[in-house]
Amino acid sequence: MTDKKKTTIVLFSGDYDKAMAAYIIANGAAAYDHEVTIFHTFWGLNALRKENQTPVKKGLMEKMFGKMMPRGTNQMGLSKMNYLGMGPKMIKKVMKKHNAMPLPQLVEMAQEQDINLIACTMTMDLLGLQKEELLDDIEYGGVAAYVGEAEEGNISLFI
Numbered sequence: 004m005t006d007k008k009k010t011t012i013v014l015f016s017g018d019y020d021k022a023m024a025a026y027i028i029a030n031g032a033a034a035y036d037h038e039v040t041i042f043h044t045f046w047g048l049n050a051l052r053k054e055n056q057t058p059v060k061k062g063l064m065e066k067m068f069g070k071m072m073p074r075g076t077n078q079m080g081l082s083k084m085n086y087l088g089m090g091p092k093m094i095k096k097v098m099k100k101h102n103a104m105p106l107p108q109l110v111e112m113a114q115e116q117d118i119n120l121i122a123c124t125m126t127m128d129l130l131g132l133q134k135e136e137l138l139d140d141i142e143y144g145g146v147a148a149y150v151g152e153a154e155e156g157n158i159s160l161f162i
Contacts, residue, residue, distance in 0.1 A: 009156040010037045013149065016162055017046025017073065018082035019091055019106060025162045026050075026109035032158070033116040040156075041113070042149040044123035047162075048130065049073050050110065051122055051137045065131020072130070076106040114140060121148055 010032040014025045025047075029039045043051050054075035061069065073079045084090040098105060104112070113120065120141040127133070127143075134143065142148070153159050 008032075008035075008037045008158075009152065010039045010158040011149065011153040011156040011160070012039070012041045013159075013161045014041050014043045014047030014050060015045050016082065017049040017079055019076070019079040020081050020083075020094070021162050022047065022050045022076065022079060023106045023109060025160070026106060026113055028160065029118050030109060030112050030116060033113070033118055037158075038119075039113075039116075040119040040121060040149070040152040042121045042123065042144075042152070044126045045130075046072070048122055048126060048132060048137070049079055050076055050106070051120065051141060052132070053136060053138060054078070057133075057135045059133045059135050061131055061133075068130045069132075069136075076110060079106070110138070114138075119152070121152075123149075 010029065012025050012029055014022060016022065025041060029041050033039045049072055052072070052074050054077065056074065080088070081090040081094060095105060121144050122137055122141055123145065124143050125145050
């Protein structure tokens, strides 16, 4: 019996289209029976943020970061052609027309497929994010958590 293949993805970008690509690849790899990990760091953590504001105690700098960063996948902009928020609306309309799964559903599917979603704790500290502000049923870890997964991996991507 062969060992299960592993795919690891570092999601660094907070752009809707790049996060969508990461989650499409992750869900596809899981469908091919890969063990999949997505390590969310810096702006990639926005894909794990809850859409509704969660009451948590923060300092001034953390509050400022929280207001500047998109809350949840539906608020993320595009990497190109954002056009003051028009781009995401246009791409979502085209996606709906072509029955393409939007990013929030791709994240849900990843959780249903037991894809290991890890939030980088060092970045959470830097940006003032707290566990209560992120999705439920995810894991938390630092670089060692990612390296531990990646060193056994067959495919590693940085998005």
